[in-house]
Amino acid sequence: MTSPATTAAETRRDAERRKERVALVSIFVSVALTAAKGVAGVATGSLALLTDAANSLLDVAATTMTWLAVRTAHKPADEEHQYGHGKFESLSALVETAFLFLLSGVVAVEGLRRLATGRTEIEPSWFAVGVLVAAILLDGWRWWTLRRVAKETNSEALAADALHFSSDLVNSVFVLAAFGAAALGYPQADALIAIGVSFFIAFAGFRLARRTIDALLDRAPRGLAERVTAIAEGVAGVVGVDRVRVRPVGARVLGEINLKVSRTLPLDRVAAIKERAGGALAAALPEAEFTITTTPVQLDDETILERVMLIAARQRVPVHHVTVQNLERRLSVSFDVEVDSRLSLGTAHEVASRIEAAIQEELGPQVEVESHIEPLVVPHLEGREADAALVSRIAGTLAEATRDDRGLSGVHSVRVRKTPAGLVVNYHCRADPALDVASVHDMVDALDRRVRALHPEIARIVGHAEPQR
Structure with missing residues (x-):
């Protein structure tokens, strides 16, 4: 039977392969579009088209960086990167954001310069129109593919690429509009549209930067802590959830969760509860990895017998025949304590007194505590x-x-x-x-x-x- 952890690992490896493949394909498409737009931009003299070509050239660098970042992010944790390399995706997205802001600034300045000097003439051609139509179709396909894979794999780098190509798509549509306006006798529309596209690119970069910085600053995904708490509280044996911490690391989420369990449970039962909680979280959140700890707590329905047996277990001394009496004004607890039959009475009395004191500290000084010392047969007798x-x-x-x-x-x-x-x-x-x-x-x-x-x-x-x- 395949465990949830094994299934999650297989799903993660499949997602990694898909991310690398779609990023590599995007590189080749960016190279082809850059060359075509550059030739058409020079031939027509269109700033909007040259801006689009520059944006596509940026795409080549961005998609290459994305591919390298995705490959690096998939490396396992090592001594220097003990939480893995997932942050490389966030770093790649942040650098791509800087490129977007730089491009938007250059385009805006050049558009204003052309309007100020009156150099707004362009020469539209059917070749340029064909290049733009092909670019719109390819960018639409890339945007849809990258967005889908980014959503399925929770990849920040691919999400940044998808956002980038959505700006390319809008940019190419606006350049077509500029060609149409120029054909109707409004050549200045080219520079105006280029300026408008620069603002669109800046806005897209701002959205991407905000999301990337949140990831780098370990901002918890909205609602995830509440969902983790609900899953853990549904596991049998979990009394409550004391603390949940989650943070995104690339496509994964790393988290810490502290569970409250009854302090009367033996260690093997506590370990089983932790294993069940880990399985439930892995099944519901395969992209997440949690460190689970437990805190023993006193339950309201603990009996006096359970509390006495717990104290004896902590002292590593066996007790039996625990008798609890509810007297008129106080509680009386008596029990048999087993000690090594070879011990002297003085040493055995110290053991019994230590347990009596621990029980009285637990139950209160008003409780009467008495013990009866019994000899315990020496274990592992040769016979x-x-x-x-x-x-x-x-x-x-x-x-x-x-x-x-x-x-x-x-x-x-x-x-x-x-x-x-x-x-x-x-x-x-x-x-x-x-x-x-x-x-x-x-x-x-x-x-x-x-x-x-x-x-x-x-x-x-x-x-x-x-x-x-």
Whole structure:
């Protein structure tokens, strides 16, 4: 089964190939249009057409820069660029913006100079008209293709190119209009239209500059943080979202999200919640990459038992038999704390006192906290199987002890091992499945005590109760 992360990576690689291909095709088209417009502009003397040719020459540089920027942006992260190279697209778009402003200024100055000196004569030709019509069709196709791919791949560099070619399209239409006006006896329309086109180019450059600067300054895409929050809050186990930070990096979005989870959850459950949240975000936002962290929080519906067990887990000391009593004016909590049986009483008391203090700090000084110290069998004891005669004797004792017991019966799977600490006995027995756990536990404890009284060499006895069939 393909994971959301794998699918997102394949989609991203496909988008990268499409971006590079459309940028490369755009270079060749720009070269052809520049040559054709330049020849026609010189032949007619039209400032508007020469402006259009200069704009197309700029296109060659811009599209080449776009292609190089797109290829660079696709490089993986390295030691010097730990967030990848996506900002190269924004940098390319910013440089192209500067070119647009420079071109608009040059055209406006030349148009005003021609109007002031009266040199507005042009010589329209059908060749120039044919070049302009072809340029309009090609620029329209390039604008539509680049805009579509830029939108699908979220590419700033291609979006800049699409905006640039939309200005070329309008420019060529205006040059045709200037030719028409010149044919009707208004040659000054050429310079006026060239000035108007320069303002259009400047306006397009301003729009592009604002968007590019927002990307370079890590402005969050509108509404994305709210969408990320909604997706994360829908994941099972997420209590809330503490913080979301997103920023565009080329065609991708990098983000950080901090999830609130219950502090009583074990680490493996928290890891599973983070994995589910990451999968949900990857499925909904394949172009985004998130770093997910968690903050444990106390829930309003936490029980006293959960809070006590959490504190014990933090102290790395096992506790059981937690008893909570609601007295008239205070709360009382008692529990059994298991410590290494080889510890001295003084050391064991320090362990118990440390847990008592931590519980009292959590629940409040008015809460009564008491612990009962129990010996914990040393883990990883070296042992060996007892001989058959000893196993048979202990099994017989267990069977005899349950004969008169109405609750337990059917002792089986008796195992006896010899260890340096004494005998360790494991056995199974059966009980009425309708009985509650507390009652069965008391019966097993009573059976264990009777057997240990008859076999004092037993250091540990573990009884496993099964429901009667």
